Amino acid sequence: MQTTNSTEQQIIDAARKIFMHKGFSGARMQDIADEAGINKAMLHYYYRSKDKLFDMVFNEAVEKLLSRVSAVFTADLLLEDKIQGVIGSYISSIAENPYLPLFIMNEINQDPDRIIDRFVNTPSFPNIQEFMMMLNAEMDKGTIRRVDPVQLMISIVAMCVFPFIAKPLLKAVFKIGDPAFAQFIEERKAFVSSFVLSALRP
Template structure:
């Protein structure tokens, strides 16, 4: 048996190319030939490494989904004050999104078509993040009078919405607000702190 000690193994090249093509074109729009070309190999070799399009897609999709539903243990487990959690989450999450611009639309679109339960199983082993932990904290801080009462589910939805949506809507936002690429980036940079502030201003008593 022999191992590749080259700069980048063929499998890595394939995965990288597949990620790029699937993210931009989606499952239906992606062409195996395009993936092969981008990886600098030919189509047969692609099928040698990944039996078919579905198998390859599944690998990419699961990896992307895992990244999109981030390690929220930070949010649910630790004993930080709520405001700190909000600040930490929004900046961390938006930093990740800056580096994965196609991730949101890709995941959202494909989630409409794939069997959700199946992927949940593979990502979290059938378990969901313990939303109840965070909910308890929200209720507790509300009782203490630190924040207004708010449905924790709505709080999370609002937070994730404001982080994700502007990236998903980037082409439209640039159009409507007449922004250059640089200007758009600048706005997103600002938002890495302003979103948390917006939320905190809303729920603080």
């Protein structure tokens, strides 16, 4: 059924946009209806409540974010190439959904317990073990400096994600506009890769 799918999809798209920008409590059902160009009652016709609609958007977002974090941690090539490639594609993929990280962080903080169940069952849960074992192997071989793998992983994600979370702040502090920021992000791929690899030199 075309019409049904279309309307359902329009609602999800609108809900994603509004929830991402305003958060759960800041989002109004009327805003979502307007954004989707439909009547407010339709939201309740397809998705029973604001909570249900939010869950739909939120789960999708978590899934997306986790699969991206997974990509960073999953490694089966040479460390150097892997880090380089993975950081680049990670930054690129967030650039396509710049509001995703802040949205997730924020909503998780609102209600930390809600997320935990979700995580255990998520298929794309990051494979941390594999990446840590790879790091340990390289450290044993002496090809990279010995560091705490967890601290390292979090640092990599931090350097990739933070610019998007802090975008308006950074634009103000460094007095740059949107084009310059986009260029900054593009350059950041190479910077983070080389920064991390430099830090790992024995």
